[in-house]
Amino acid sequence: METLQIKDKKFAVSIPEAEILEQVRRVAGEINRDFAGREPVFLAVLNGSFVFAADLLREVKLPSQISFIKLASYEGTASSGAVKELVGLNTDIAGRDVIIVEDIIDSGLTMEYLTGLLAQRHPHSVSVCTLLLKPGNLKVNLDIRYKCFSIPNDFIVGYGLDYDGYGRNTRDIYTVVD
Ligand code: IMP
Ligand code: MG
Numbered sequence: 001m002e003t004l005q006i007k008d009k010k011f012a013v014s015i016p017e018a019e020i021l022e023q024v025r026r027v028a029g030e031i032n033r034d035f036a037g038r039e040p041v042f043l044a045v046l047n048g049s050f051v052f053a054a055d056l057l058r059e060v061k062l063p064s065q066i067s068f069i070k071l072a073s074y075e076g077t078a079s080s081g082a083v084k085e086l087v088g089l090n091t092d093i094a095g096r097d098v099i100i101v102e103d104i105i106d107s108g109l110t111m112e113y114l115t116g117l118l119a120q121r122h123p124h125s126v127s128v129c130t131l132l133l134k135p136g137n138l139k140v141n142l143d144i145r146y147k148c149f150s151i152p153n154d155f156i157v158g159y160g161l162d163y164d165g166y167g168r169n170t171r172d173i174y175t176v177v178d
Contacts, residue, residue, distance in 0.1 A: 004157070004174050006166045011157055011174035015149065020131075020159060020173065021055065023148035027129060028059030030146060031099065039063045040097040045114065046070040046087065048103030051160035051168070052131045056101060067091040073110045083113040093123045099146075103160050104132040108140040115142075132156070132173075151175075 004011040031040070039062065044053035046068050057066055070087035098118055105111050111128060118126050129146035136153045155176045157167030167174070 003177070004167065004170065006157065006163045009155075009163060010177050011163075011167070012177050013172045014151075014156065014175035015159075015173040017159075017171040020148070024052065024055045024131075025059050027146045027148055028056055031129070032059075032061050035062055035097060035099075038097050039065075040099050041091060041093060042066040042099050042101050043089070043091075043093075043118075044068050044101040045103070045110070047168070048160050048162065049101050049131070052103055053101045056129070065091070069114070071110055071114065073107075083110050085117075089117070089121075093118060093121050095122070095124050098123045098126045100126065100128050102128065102130045104134065104156075105130045105142065105144065106134050106137045108138045108142050111142055111144075112140045131159070132161075 002013060042053065042057060042064060044050065044066060047070065053066065067089065068087065069089050071083055072086055073083045100114060102111060115126055115128070127145040128142065130144060131148045133144060133147050133150045134153050135150050155163070156173055157163045158170035158173045160168050161173070162168045
């Protein structure tokens with residue numbers, strides 16, 4: 001079993017690349033079907049979603065745009081609870097169908113904050129698309145329209161997700177082993 005050492009933690013593959021790409025294609029197919037005839041604007045949440053967004057968007061066959069917002073609620077391996085906006089939204093979303101692209105929903109506080117922020121700008125619709133969901137940690141009520149995987153509460157890295165900034169550049173997703 002291939003393992004990955006990042007600082008004090010050891011990780012092992014939990015979702016191989018082929019499984020990730022299969023689910024990314026499935027979700028892109030759902031978006032292509034649901035938004036046929038529309039021109040959605042994808043809003044990717046930096047940093048973690050950059051790999052997922054790149055793969056997802058290349059499977060989307062709709063006329064569409066992508067924009068980015070940078071939020072952070074994590075320090076080390078635990079959610080701090082407070083969401084910080086590090087790079088703001090600079091796209092006019094009034095009247096648009098917005099699809100938020102997120103790497104992982106854990107407590108859900110980041111997503112609750114972001115959907116609240118977007119609602120003030122009068123979009124036509126806001127849909128949430130996440131690569132991963134930890135249902136066991138969810139603290140708020142969220143409508144998650146698109147999801148590739150539900151996973152246990154363990155800390156993961158890879159395919160864009162990090163531990164202290166490291167581990168984003170792997171093709172597979174890894175879970176911490178103790
Ligand atoms: P939430 O606000 O608690 O839902 O946290 C969401 C953010 O925390 C995500 O955008 C991730 O960047 C980060 N996060 C949550 N769980 C993990 C994990 O297991 N590994 C790496 N980052 C995570
Ligand atoms: Mg993150």
